[in-house]
Amino acid sequence: MATAGVRDWPALTELRGQGEQMREGIDDAFMVLILLWASHLVEFHFTVPLIGSLSQDGDEQLTLGFVSQVARRLRDSPKDAMLDRFPLARLQSVQYKHWDTEFGVQGQFAAPFFYLPNLRTFFGYRIEMTRPSNEESDEDDDDIQSAYLTEFPVGTSTVEDIILNFSDMCLEALQTFIRACRRLRTFALDYGNVLDTREVDSSRLAELLVARADSLQNLALDWGDSPTLEITAQGPLEIEQCFRQLHRLEYLELPLYMLCEDGELDGQTFISLNSQLLPKSLRCLCLVGCAYWRFDSKVEINKMVDSIEAFILKCGPGVNFRTWRLWS
Numbered sequence: 649m650a651t652a653g654v655r656d657w658p659a660l661t662e663l664r665g666q667g668e669q670m671r672e673g674i675d676d677a678f679m680v681l682i683l684l685w686a687s688h689l690v691e692f693h694f695t696v697p698l699i700g701s702l703s704q705d706g707d708e709q710l711t712l713g714f715v716s717q718v719a720r721r722l723r724d725s726p727k728d729a730m731l732d733r734f735p736l737a738r739l740q741s742v743q744y745k746h747w748d749t750e751f752g753v754q755g756q757f758a759a760p761f762f763y764l765p766n767l768r769t770f771f772g773y774r775i776e777m778t779r780p781s782n783e784e785s786d787e788d789d790d791d792i793q794s795a796y797l798t799e800f801p802v803g804t805s806t807v808e809d810i811i812l813n814f815s816d817m818c819l820e821a822l823q824t825f826i827r828a829c830r831r832l833r834t835f836a837l838d839y840g841n842v843l844d845t846r847e848v849d850s851s852r853l854a855e856l857l858v859a860r861a862d863s864l865q866n867l868a869l870d871w872g873d874s875p876t877l878e879i880t881a882q883g884p885l886e887i888e889q890c891f892r893q894l895h896r897l898e899y900l901e902l903p904l905y906m907l908c909e910d911g912e913l914d915g916q917t918f919i920s921l922n923s924q925l926l927p928k929s930l931r932c933l934c935l936v937g938c939a940y941w942r943f944d945s946k947v948e949i950n951k952m953v954d955s956i957e958a959f960i961l962k963c964g965p966g967v968n969f970r971t972w973r974l975w976s
Contacts, residue, residue, distance in 0.1 A: 653681050657735065659717050660684075663710055676710045683714060683735055690740045695747035696757055709795070712757060716797040719760035723801070731765045739764050745773035752776035752814075755821055756798040762805040762828045763797075769809040769834075770825075777821035800828045809834035809866075819852045832860045836868035836901075850887035858885070861894050868901035870936055888925055897927050901934040908952070919951045921959040 649670065654660045660680070669677035683689070696712055718735050731737055742761050746753040755777030761767055805828040812825075815837060826832060835857070839848070848871070857864060869887075888906050891897070907921045926933065 649678075649681060653684055657684050659721070660714075662717070663713050666710060669710065679711050680714045683711070687735075688738060689736065690738055692736075692739055692741070693743040695745055696753050712760075712796055715760045716795070719763035719797050722763045722765065723797075734765075736764055737766065739767055741769040741771070742767060743771045743773070744775070752816055755817060755825075757796055759800045760797045762801055762807055765806060767805070767807050769811070770807050771811045772813070772815070774814045775812060775817055777817045777824075800824050802827055803830055805829050808832060808863075811836040811868075813838045815839055819849055819856075822853065823856055826856050826860065831863045833863055834866040835860075835864065836866075838868070838870040851885050854885045854887045854890035858890050858893050862896065864894055865896055866899040867891075867894065867897060868899075868934075869903070869906075870901070871903055891925050892927050894927050895929055897929055898931045899934075900926065900930055900932070901936060904935040904952075904956075907935070908955075920955045923959065 653666075660666055663680065666677055666680065683692075694711070694715075715736065722731065722734055725731065739761075744753065744758050744761070752774040753772075753776065755772070755775040758770070758772060758775070761770060807829050808831055810825055810829070810832065811834070812822075813836075816839075817825075822837070826835070837853075857867065891900065904921075907923075907925055908919055909922045910919060
């Protein structure tokens with residue numbers, strides 16, 4: 649089998665230990681051959697180890713090394729090359745995560761998938777990336793980068809849908825993912841509750857989203873309910889103010905409080921939901937939960953409930969969006 653694999657993909661000889669690991673019956677070695685010969689594969693669920701184990705000889709390196717090989721050759725191929733002859737050329741969707749649910753996974757090793765010619769959907773679970781992939785690295789990182797492609801393309805990837813669940817990525821890393829895409833249709837970012845302390849500059853995220861306004865149709869943001877996650881606006885554009893500029897947006901999912909504003913009428917303060925923040929193109933609005941620790945008293949909670957009821961009444965016949973959900 650190893651000989652047949654090398655015949656079809658000579659670069660397999662560059663994967664150190666491929667033949668050895670096949671003789672030992674290691675799954676990772678056989679997975680490389682499956683990916684090589686599964687020419688009609690359209691969906692792939694991929695798990696990777698911790699970065700420390702990638703710097704050593706290990707069973708888990710081969711699949712990741714093979715995907716990096718394919719991506720490098722796709723990247724360096726002439727424009728008129730027959731890309732459908734490459735392995736993974738028909739892959740349309742990939743799920744990328746650590747091989748168990750306890751740890752996160754390094755985001756820079758997802759870069760090869762963004763070179764595949766027909767990939768449309770990238771799903772990442774617990775991706776950790778606290779610096780951009782092109783930042784200066786130490787010698788150990790350089791050794792890893794020589795074996796694995798960690799540089800993302802810029803504006804050439806066919807990926808249109810990016811879904812990041814339980815993410816721990818800095819804004820520069822998010823920018824790397826978003827800017828890789830030629831056209832971004834869906835962006836979902838969920839910070840979950842995995843962060844101890846994190847400050848997120850929502851202004852920079854807003855700028856990234858507005859830059860994709862011509863193609864962005866689906867947006868989901870979930871900051872989680874952790875009080876240790878601080879959302880700040882350090883620039884002129886606040887995240888709440890950017891939604892209306894997303895003129896092609898049809899689906900929006902966000903924390904309920906992001907549409908809240910304080911008001912006063914006849915000496916009475918109240919909380920309302922500001923529908924003016926929403927784009928006219930919107931068809932489906934999903935408000936995720938209500939973080940009760942954000943309110944000082946039951947009175948404020950009751951006011952919020954009243955505001956939600958009033959907002960629902962506005963969502964009858966004649967309004968733009970057809971679907972409205974509240975998740976608590």
